[in-house]
Every structure is written in C-alpha cells, then in structure tokens.
Amino acid sequence: MENNKKSIVNxxxxxxxxxxxxxxxxxxxxxxxxxxxxxxxxxxxxACLFLxxxxxxxxxxQLFYYVPTIDYAYSSLSYLRLQxxxxxxxxxxxxxxxxxxxxxxxxxxxxxxxxxxxKKPREMxxxxxxxxxxxxxxxxxxxxxxPWDKTGYWAGQVGIGxxxxxxxxxxxxxxxxxxANKMGQMALLRIYVLHVALLPGAIxxxxxxxxxxxxxxxxxxxxxxxxxxxxGYFWPEQIFKDxxxxxxxxxxxxxxxxxxxxxxxxxxxxxxxLVTPKPAWNFLFLYQILKFLPGPxxxxxxxxxxxxxxxxxGTLPFLDKSPEKNPFKRGFVVLTGFAFVAVxxxxxxxxxxxxxxAELAQMEPPYKPAELSxxxxxxxxDKYAALVAASSQETKxxxxxxxxxxxxxxxxxxxxxxxxxxxxxxxxxxxxxTAEWLYTQIISPQTHNQRTIMPPYAHLSRQKVWLLVNYIxxxxxxxxxxxxxxxPAAPTSTTxxxxxxxxxxxxxxxxxxxxxxxxxxxxxxxxxxxDLILAIQxxxxxxxxxxxxLLTPQQHNPMSIMPSxxxxxxxxxxxxxxxxxxxxxSRKVEASAAAEAEEASGSAETASTSxxxxxxxxxxxxxxxxxxxxxxxxxxxxxxxxxxxTPGFTAYQTGNVAPHGVPALNPIDRGVYNExxxxxxxxxxxxxxxxxxxPEPGGPAMPDFxxxxxxxxxxIADLEAYVLWINxxxxxxxxxxxMEPKEFFFMLLxxxxxxxxxxxxxxxxxxxxx
Amino acid sequence: xxxxxxxxxxxxxxxxxKRNFIVGLTAAFMGLLTFCLTIPLVSYLIPSNExxxxxxxxxxxxxxxxxxxxxxxxxxxIDKQAFITNNVVYDIWVIKHAAxxxxxxxxxxxxxxxxxxxxxxxxxxxxxxxxxxxxxxxKCIGGPAPRPLxxxxxxxxxxxxxxxxxxxxxAIPEKVQI
Numbered sequence: 001m002e003n004n005k006k007s008i009v010n011x012x013x014x015x016x017x018x019x020x021x022x023x024x025x026x027x028x029x030x031x032x033x034x035x036x037x038x039x040x041x042x043x044x045x046x047a048c049l050f051l052x053x054x055x056x057x058x059x060x061x062q063l064f065y066y067v068p069t070i071d072y073a074y075s076s077l078s079y080l081r082l083q084x085x086x087x088x089x090x091x092x093x094x095x096x097x098x099x100x101x102x103x104x105x106x107x108x109x110x111x112x113x114x115x116x117x118x119k120k121p122r123e124m125x126x127x128x129x130x131x132x133x134x135x136x137x138x139x140x141x142x143x144x145x146x147p148w149d150k151t152g153y154w155a156g157q158v159g160i161g162x163x164x165x166x167x168x169x170x171x172x173x174x175x176x177x178x179x180a181n182k183m184g185q186m187a188l189l190r191i192y193v194l195h196v197a198l199l200p201g202a203i204x205x206x207x208x209x210x211x212x213x214x215x216x217x218x219x220x221x222x223x224x225x226x227x228x229x230x231x232g233y234f235w236p237e238q239i240f241k242d243x244x245x246x247x248x249x250x251x252x253x254x255x256x257x258x259x260x261x262x263x264x265x266x267x268x269x270x271x272x273x274l275v276t277p278k279p280a281w282n283f284l285f286l287y288q289i290l291k292f293l294p295g296p297x298x299x300x301x302x303x304x305x306x307x308x309x310x311x312x313x314g315t316l317p318f319l320d321k322s323p324e325k326n327p328f329k330r331g332f333v334v335l336t337g338f339a340f341v342a343v344x345x346x347x348x349x350x351x352x353x354x355x356x357x358a359e360l361a362q363m364e365p366p367y368k369p370a371e372l373s374x375x376x377x378x379x380x381x382d383k384y385a386a387l388v389a390a391s392s393q394e395t396k397x398x399x400x401x402x403x404x405x406x407x408x409x410x411x412x413x414x415x416x417x418x419x420x421x422x423x424x425x426x427x428x429x430x431x432x433x434t435a436e437w438l439y440t441q442i443i444s445p446q447t448h449n450q451r452t453i454m455p456p457y458a459h460l461s462r463q464k465v466w467l468l469v470n471y472i473x474x475x476x477x478x479x480x481x482x483x484x485x486x487x488p489a490a491p492t493s494t495t496x497x498x499x500x501x502x503x504x505x506x507x508x509x510x511x512x513x514x515x516x517x518x519x520x521x522x523x524x525x526x527x528x529x530x531d532l533i534l535a536i537q538x539x540x541x542x543x544x545x546x547x548x549x550l551l552t553p554q555q556h557n558p559m560s561i562m563p564s565x566x567x568x569x570x571x572x573x574x575x576x577x578x579x580x581x582x583x584x585x586s587r588k589v590e591a592s593a594a595a596e597a598e599e600a601s602g603s604a605e606t607a608s609t610s611x612x613x614x615x616x617x618x619x620x621x622x623x624x625x626x627x628x629x630x631x632x633x634x635x636x637x638x639x640x641x642x643x644x645x646t647p648g649f650t651a652y653q654t655g656n657v658a659p660h661g662v663p664a665l666n667p668i669d670r671g672v673y674n675e676x677x678x679x680x681x682x683x684x685x686x687x688x689x690x691x692x693x694x695p696e697p698g699g700p701a702m703p704d705f706x707x708x709x710x711x712x713x714x715x716i717a718d719l720e721a722y723v724l725w726i727n728x729x730x731x732x733x734x735x736x737x738x739m740e741p742k743e744f745f746f747m748l749l750x751x752x753x754x755x756x757x758x759x760x761x762x763x764x765x766x767x768x769x770x
Numbered sequence: 771x772x773x774x775x776x777x778x779x780x781x782x783x784x785x786x787x788k789r790n791f792i793v794g795l796t797a798a799f800m801g802l803l804t805f806c807l808t809i810p811l812v813s814y815l816i817p818s819n820e821x822x823x824x825x826x827x828x829x830x831x832x833x834x835x836x837x838x839x840x841x842x843x844x845x846x847x848i849d850k851q852a853f854i855t856n857n858v859v860y861d862i863w864v865i866k867h868a869a870x871x872x873x874x875x876x877x878x879x880x881x882x883x884x885x886x887x888x889x890x891x892x893x894x895x896x897x898x899x900x901x902x903x904x905x906x907x908x909k910c911i912g913g914p915a916p917r918p919l920x921x922x923x924x925x926x927x928x929x930x931x932x933x934x935x936x937x938x939x940x941a942i943p944e945k946v947q948i
Contacts, residue, residue: 033777057807061814065852072854079853083818086810231777236789240796247799250806618853738813748806755798763791 030235035221038232042219043245044108050246051101056200058094068192070185071614073148074267078620085738092257098143102282105136113337116325117220123317125213128206130313135203142195144280148188153268154277156191157183166303223325254748258741264732266622269714274628276356284351285344398471401464413475422454423513429476430567438469505580512568524691524701529562534693536584546578617685619717620731626722629715637662666726677731681720688716824935832931837866840888840906847935860935862922865906874924874933875908881915883940916943
C-alpha cells in the first residue's frame with residue numbers, strides 16, 4: 001500500500017527542488033564521503049570559513065557606527081567600543097578574529113601541505129588557496145589603518161611606503177593607494193573601500209571557487225592504505241567535529257575580547273616622534289627582512305620576498321610531482337616546509353622585539369647632573385683632559401668646530417650682546433659654568449631647560465663636544481668683554497628723558513635676550529619665565545627690587561634659572577630696563593582684551609563648544625604614551641608621578657623642594673577629580689589647553705600647551721588618559737557593556753559545561769540501559 | 771557534484787542512535803552559538819536614549835520683536851548625536867506678550883512633525899502637509915492634529931529670551947517628550 005500523504009515540510013521541499021534543484025544539491029553537499037572516516041585534523045578548513053563569517057558579520061555590524069573620515073574614525077570607534085551595548089564584543093571579535101583567521105589559515109595550509117593534498121588532481125584547490133592567503137594578508141594590511149590610531153596610521157604609512165618602493169609598479173601603486181600626495185583622508189577612504197567592499201567581494205568569490213574545486217575530488221584522506229578502509233560522512237559526523245572546533249574558537253574569541261581587549265592606541269598624530277612605526281604582526285617578518293637589505297637592495301625585500309614566497313608556494317604542486325602522499329616518505333619537501341615556517345616565525349619574533357634607537361632613548365632616564373657623585377665628576381674632568389690632549393685625531397680645533405657645526409647661527413663670542421637667539425658666550429662667563437654643565441648643555445640642553453629652543457647636539461662624538469667645551473672655557477678665561485654700546489644722547493627735559501630711557505629700556509629688553517624666556521603681552525605663555533606685564537602688574541615690585549632681580553635673580557628665588565645680567569648691561573642700561581619694566585605697571589593690556597574678544601567670538605579653540613571633533617577632550621588617549629609625554633613635558637613642575645611632594649622644575653635637578661603654587665596631580669584636587677572619565681577630562685582639559693597663572697609669586701605658570709600648539713590635541717588626550725589613570729580613573733572604561741565582558745565569558749563557560757555534562761549523562765545512561 | 775560512489779549508510783539501531791546523538795549535540799552547540807551571538811547583535815543596534823539634556827540657549831533679538839504678533843525666531847545650539855557634535859540652528863514661533871512674558875511654540879506640527887507657518891491675513895497657523903490649522907493660542911481649530919501646538923520651556927532673564935529645544939512624540943493626544 002502506498003502512502004500518498006506527504007508532510008508539509010516535504011511538500012515545500014519538493015516544490016523548491018522542482019524549481020531550483022537546491023534541495024538535491026544540498027543533500028549531495030551533506031552526503032560527502034570522506035575516505036578513512038571523519039577526523040579533527042580536517043576541521044581547519046571549516047574553521048577558516050567560520051572565522052571568515054564572523055569577520056564579515058562583525059565587520060558589517062561595525063559599519064553601523066564607524067565613520068571613515070580622519071576626524072571621526074577614532075572617536076566613532078571609541079564610541080562603538082565603550083558606549084554601544086555589546087560594542088566591546090563586536091569589535092573584540094573583529095580585532096582578534098583577524099589575528100586568529102591569519103593563524104588558522106596558516107595552520108590549514110600547513111595541514112594540507114603535510115597530507116600532500118596539493119598534489120594531482122587537487123592542484124587547483126592549492127593554487128586558489130594561495131590567492132586566499134594573499135587576500136588574507138591584504139585584509140590584515142587594510143584593517144588596522146581604519147581606526148586611524150597611532151599604530152594603524154603608521155602601519156598604513158609604512159605599508160604604503162613599502163608598496164611604493166617596489167620597482168616599476170611601486171610609485172603608481174602608492175599613488176592609487178594614497179589618493180593624494182600624502183597619507184591622509186583620501187588614503188583612509190581608499191583603504192576603507194578596499195577593506196569593506198573590494199576585498200570581501202574578492203574573497204567570497206575565491207572561497208566559493210576553492211570549495212567547488214575541493215568538492216570535485218573531496219578530502220584526500222589518510223596516506224596509509226590501512227586507514228582508508230572505512231568511509232565517513234560529512235553529515236553529521238564531520239560537521240559535528242567542525243562545530244566543536246568552531247565553538248572552541250568562538251569561546252577563545254569571547255575570552256580574548258573580555259580579558260585582552262584591543263588597546264586604545266591614541267589618535268593618529270604624525271607630529272609625534274615618540275611612536276615607533278611598525279606594521280601589523282603578520283608583516284613583521286617582512287619588516288625584519290628589510291632591515292637586512294639597506295639602500296639599493298631594498299627592492300629585493302619589498303618586491304623580492306613576497307614574490308619569492310608566492311612562487312615557492314605556487315610551483316610546489318609542479319615541482320613535487322610524485323604521487324607519494326606519506327610525509328615520512330617526502331622528507332626533503334616536508335622538512336623544507338618546516339624550515340620555511342621556522343624562518344618566518346623567527347623573523348616575526350625578531351621584528352616584534354626590535355626597538356629603534358629613539359625608543360631606547362625614551363626608555364633611558366634623563367641625564368641628571370645633580371646625581372653625579374664627586375668621584376664621577378672627577379672622572380669626567382680627567383677624561384675631558386685626556387680627550388683634549390688626544391685631539392690630534394680631530395683635525396679641526398674647537399674654534400673651527402664652533403663655526404662649522406652651526407653654533408654661530410645663534411651665538412656670538414664677541415663680548416657684546418647681539419640680537420641672535422642665544423646669549424653671547426663670552427658675556428655668559430659670569431654664569432660660571434663647569435665643564436660638565438657645558439657638556440650637558442651641548443648634548444642635551446633640554447636637561448637644563450625643558451623649553452629651550454637650542455637643539456641637542458647629541459650626535460656629536462664625545463671628542464668634538466669636549467673640544468667645543470674647551471674652546472668656550474678658553475674663550476671665557478681669556479676674552480675681554482667689550483664695553484657695552486653707549487645709550488643715545490639724553491634729551492634736555494626730564495619727562496623726555498624718562499620717555500627716552502623707557503624706550504631705550506624696551507629696546508634692550510627686545511635685544512639682549514630677555515624675550516627668550518619672557519613675554520611682554522599680558523597673557524600666559526609657554527616660555528620658562530613669567531609674562532612680564534602679568535607679573536609686574538600683579539606683584540608691583542619696586543624699582544630696587546627689579547634692579548636686584550636683573551643683577552642677582554637667585555637672591556629673590558634660589559631656584560631661579562634666570563641668568564644674571566650684571567655683565568651684559570652697564571648701570572645706565574640697567575636703569576633704562578628698570579624704567580621700562582616699571583612702566584609696565586600702568587600699561588593697558590590691549591593684547592589680552594583682543595585675545596578675549598577673539599575667544600568670545602571665535603570659540604574655535606575652546607574644548608567645550610567646538611564643532612571640530614579633533615579636540616583632546618573628545619579623544620580617548622593612550623595612557624602609556626601619555627606616561628612618556630608626561631615625563632617629557634610635565635615632570636619638571638609636577639614631579640615624576642605628578643606627585644607634588646617630589647621635586648619639580650629645576651629643583652628636580654638640584655634636589656630641592658617643589659616649586660610654589662604647582663598643584664599635585666596625584667592625588668589631584670577633589671574639585672577637579674571626577675569618577676566619570678569624561679567629566680574628569682573636561683575639568684583638566686581647560687588647564688592644558690589654555691594654561692593658568694601661578695597663584696603664588698615666583699612659581700612657574702602653567703603653559704598653554706594646546707593654544708600655543710606646544711602639544712598636539714592627540715598628545716594632550718594621551719596625557720589626560722595618563723593623569724586619569726594615576727588617579728584611579730580609566731579613560732577606556734566601558735560605559736554601556738550590555739553585559740560585562742568577563743561575566744559573559746563565565747556565563748558561556750557555564751552553559752557549555754552544562755551541555756557537555758548533560759550529554760555525558762545521556763550517553764552514560766544509554767550505555768547503562770543496554 | 772562529487773564523483774564518489776554512494777556508500778550506503780548503516781541503518782543498525784546502534785549506529786542510528788549514535789548518529790542521532792551527534793546530531794543532537796551539534797544542534798545544542800549551534801543553538802548556544804546562535805543564542806550567544808544573536809542577543810549581542812540585536813542589542814547593539816538599539817540606540818540608547820541619551821541626552822534630552824539640552825541647555826537653555828539665548829534667542830537673539832527678543833526685545834526687538836513686536837508684541838502680540840507670532841514671530842519666527844532662530845537660535846544656535848549644539849546638536850550631539852553619539853560621537854558627532856554639530857552646530858545647529860533651531861527655529862521657533864514666539865508671541866511676545868510683555869517684556870517678561872511670552873509664548874514659545876515648537877515649529878513642528880503635533881500631527882506628523884511638518885513645519886507649519888503663520889498667516890497674518892488669517893491670524894492662524896496652518897500646516898501644509900495634512901491641513902491642520904491652529905489659532906494664536908495654539909488650539910487646533912481644524913485638521914487632524916491630535917493636540918494643540920507644543921510649547922517649549924523658556925526663561926526671560928535680563929530682558930533676553932532663553933529657550934530649551936525639545937522634541938515631542940507626534941500623532942498622539944498627550945505631549946510626551948522624546
């Protein structure tokens with residue numbers, strides 16, 4: 001008797017199959033037979049497919065928030081990661097998924113290589129696989145650039161540079177990738193289009209071709225004839241193994257996203273020289289190879305290495321033609337393969353641990369002459385004497401070096417003050433500097449004065465530096481300071497005289513070097529000395545005080561680095577300067593009014609109401625980079641950890657007490673502190689952008705790092721992240737997690753254990769009942 | 771597609787049971803995977819209702835407008851959506867009753883949020899989309915609008931008008947802030 005009743009499911013299936021053939025094709029697909037049975041070693045291919053699917057889904061999901069412009073890329077991604085529920089998961093999966101995908105693809109290729117599955121008739125599958133590896137590499141090149149953070153920007157810059165150095169096609173490739181004559185918005189857009197449209201399209205096509213080619217002959221199976229007896233089926237056994245492996249990969253992704261979130265590397269900042277550009281980890285081997293190929297050999301690395309690798313892989317099925325699949329009988333080929341892998345891994349490791357000279361210099365503590373012991377000082381003097389004595393190697397004398405190395409650009413040695421940037425070095429003899437001080441001043445002037453504009457001459461050999469030191473000391477010992485230029489003829493009337501003296505005093509202030517450290521504008525600046533209008537109008541010092549300040553600044557403030565002008569100005573000149581400074585008490589500060597008006601109307605500079613999003617308060621900075629910047633820009637006033645209790649400014653070098661009025665940053669004033677990272681940042685941002693006067697006399701003012709562009713917005717954001725961190729507030733705190741990452745992982749772990757446990761119980765009970 | 775011969779599968783009850791067990795376990799893992807991915811993927815798309823914390827912004831020229839006549843006025847504010855901050859211009863209808871008293875209407879029709887206009891010849895507000903008509907007190911005297919014109923919170927300080935921009939849900943009789 002025939003049963004004519006079909007279930008609804010079968011009716012629908014037949015209807016679809018009749019019109020498309022899809023159901024039959026699906027059944028064929030599931031019925032794949034695997035010689036020798038299903039194995040876990042065959043699961044790597046579908047693990048690749050699983051990871052690719054994760055990448056596509058999480059990639060598309062990120063497109064709901066990511067903006068591919070240089071002013072919003074970083075902040076849109078920070079928003080996605082911290083303020084969108086489950087954003088940490090979507091981003092974490094994509095970030096770690098990229099790395100895992102690269103690794104699993106490598107393992108899959110290795111497994112196939114060992115099994116000899118590239119041999120006839122499966123060469124096509126292997127060749128398409130090589131295309132897929134290249135596409136994977138291109139994904140890993142374009143992806144990290146999109147956040148437009150420091151690591152990504154430089155990875156892109158270096159990568160495009162490498163592509164550009166390939167002979168013949170290089171320059172055109174570089175132009176097409178950059179879309180402009182430099183790395184910027186156009187480059188970001190093109191890399192974005194590559195990463196989200198062109199490459200996914202290409203990889204989808206090639207994955208399908210790969211699967212079609214694979215299914216023609218199926219899995220090659222065990223090389224041992226004895227193990228090929230039985231047959232396994234794709235559904236359900238191999239699929240089960242594939243799902244187990246994919247599920248473990250999924251758990252690994254959750255674990256990594258929860259416990260090792262992607263770092264916040266701070267906004268891309270081409271002006272920041274403290275970052276060492278490195279490509280993404282999978283290109284480190286190439287980066288390392290290029291170090292061995294300097295100059296004209298570079299092309300061998302940029303073009304040669306990838307080409308060589310692709311050719312090696314591509315010709316493998318045609319070089320190794322024997323039908324033997326047993327790896328133990330293909331020793332030479334298999335060992336060559338392992339050697340190749342070992343070389344790549346070693347080069348990758350070397351690239352990873354490499355530190356550039358700049359990076360090493362950052363890690364060293366700054367030279368602190370105060371800490372030299374007496375014995376060390378004596379040693380230096382001996383060495384100095386010995387080096388000068390052995391100057392036969394150096395053909396130029398110190399005097400010639402002074403001319404040829406560029407010192408004369410900023411310094412004169414005539415004993416007369418000039419209008420060059422730096423002090424006349426003969427007049428400077430009144431500062432009574434030691435040889436060690438001069439040595440440090442030449443190789444690292446910033447050690448003595450953070451904001452000096454004298455560049456460091458650290459590249460000079462010790463001998464050259466000692467020759468210069470010797471020259472300066474000889475000059476100062478023997479040279480005579482010329483009489484200062486006489487003032488212009490004094491007019492007859494007293495009021496006229498006063499005016500003339502004031503005008504002359506102003507002339508002198510502009511020419512003898514006061515402006516190197518002071519401004520006369522009525523606003524805080526980032527120069528080491530106070531603005532003279534602000535200081536004089538605030539403290540209203542007497543003329544006697546002013547004169548004493550010019551003659552012996554240390555009498556008023558023992559820690560002052562202001563040099564004495566006793567030898568640079570004669571008595572009349574001193575009085576003229578004092579007259580001028582005294583007149584500043586009543587000077588109307590138009591400059592500051594103008595500045596205020598500009599602030600009121602423009603409001604482009606203030607962080608709170610700006611429409612540009614590249615404002616430090618809106619950027620989540622990198623606190624580790626902030627620590628380095630803090631060390632460079634902040635410790636001289638705030639101390640090494642922002643702790644006011646430790647010495648700051650020049651006191652940092654001489655070991656005295658902290659300067660007056662400088663607030664501690666750790667712990668920071670409770671009026672400024674806030675456990676909400678954004679509010680906390682808003683409080684401190686205004687100080688770093690606009691500076692602030694010192695409430696106590698004699699202490700250094702806070703420079704306006706933002707307005708004067710002494711620091712970029714990205715750098716300020718990094719500093720803010722660091723200051724928050726030392727106060728126990730995490731700028732990268734997740735605000736809207738959806739579910740806390742670690743909680744989610746443990747919940748997943750628990751649910752998985754429950755399933756496994758129940759399955760085991762079921763299996764045990766079934767066995768028991770037999 | 772394949773060129774294999776079709777080896778028939780064993781139908782022994784033990785093998786069938788083993789196969790079913792594996793299918794069940796596969797389904798369980800796939801189910802857990804789907805569950806653990808679907809919830810995040812969907813939650814991620816639902817926007818949070820941040821910020822109706824608009825400030826009171828100054829509306830320039832309030833002392834200069836005529837009394838008793840509905841006047842269209844504009845003011846600048848900052849619109850913040852997620853991570854994007856934009857300078858934006860808002861428009862409002864203001865009827866000045868005295869130097870310290872005014873009525874401020876949202877420019878959006880409470881029916882479906884089109885912008886309406888004042889017609890001085892008729893002394894009425896009329897919306898072009900579906901024909902709602904309102905008198906100067908905001909009462910709907912014709913058309914499908916479900917409630918009177920929405921007033922916006924305002925302050926008059928030192929003779930100057932300050933208004934807080936707000937959005938209200940359309941097409942319902944109650945005035946509910948979005």
